[in-house]
Amino acid sequence: MSPPLLTSAQMASFVARGFLRFDGVVPDEINRQFMREAGPIPEVQDGVRIRKLYGEALAANDIAEAPAGTPLSEVYAPASALGRLLDLPVVRGAIESLVGDKPVFDHHFLHITFPPAYHAAGAGENLSQHTHQDSTIDPRTAFDLQIMYYPHAVTREMGGTRFIPGTHLRKVSEVALGRYQNMRGQQHMVCDAGTLLFLHHGIWHGGGVNLSDRTRYMFKIRMHASGPQTWRWDLSDLPPPGPQRPIFYRKSAPEPNTVATLLTTPEPWFEQDTGRLEYVNRIRLWRYLSEDDAFDVDYWMTRLETGPR
């Protein structure tokens, strides 16, 4: 049976904001199985640094390592928690919509964020992670998908992943942007157990500082398409190409949740001039996904591409 694919509105939101969030979609039984497979964290030990405990935890857990370039379908045993998670219809449908039905595994990682007592015992500072973009400068229009899995409930005190919607189309060099401590519109993952965050690989993010007395887990899986990344979602809600909308001088608010409106909705951190370039780059990404070089919203591209009339 075919999984439920993303709608055009969800795709446009992903193109514009770089994320889709699915709250509590992983059943508790899978979450509990994952926590068993991830294994326990050793007790706090005076004089023992977190790096050592982390290494021991990764070596001892039941999550297998896998080479980059492996078909995603071969990475996890079907009966494992992650194998079952990836087989959930909502997960299969979202993956297929974004990177096709035969994605290729890049890497995965178990992120563990320790409570203050562990830092104190190891004489380390308890700090949030600097905001960064994963991997390195990536000039592609194509994108990789990163799935963040939260196997237990995350409170604000526990930190959670911090991310800034709409930053994914900027071409930066990893943590070169670490100076930006805070940005308007930043979000912190506070969620129920079994929540998934689907991210464009370029989104700026970082791990929050854990101020609670509980260890926090997050599991990330990165994958890329093995074939065309175009026209993969559910197109049934996509209206046929129509005339452009009136721009600037409008007598009513634009219709909400249309592709055009979603692609031209600013983020709170947008600069006034480069915010318009963000629209241009969103339109370019939509053109790539829809194989439509004539697609435009509010004349942002047409104005630049039109020769002498």
Place this chain on the structure above:
Amino acid sequence: MSGQAKPALRQKVLVLYLANSALDSPTVAWAVYDGTGETLHMAGDADEPPYASGLAALRDGWRLFQASQLLPHARGEEFDLAYLKYEFFFEQLAEVAP
């Protein structure tokens, strides 16, 4: 001469990223580094900026010491976006016990 030690000076640094090159435009991102050690700031520690604009920081006693340049856009790269464009560094000097 008194034998009393003079207080030492430490720098507090405020970095504001504004919505355009005008100092009175709105703050969109920010960072604070406190050389006195009285406060510790880190990524994600505040969802609202300490000042609504650069001008508001000036009015509260912060001294501007660096502003990003306005540079022309290279041909062929006009739509490439990377780092935030309108960066302003401010400082305050504070006394700490020697």
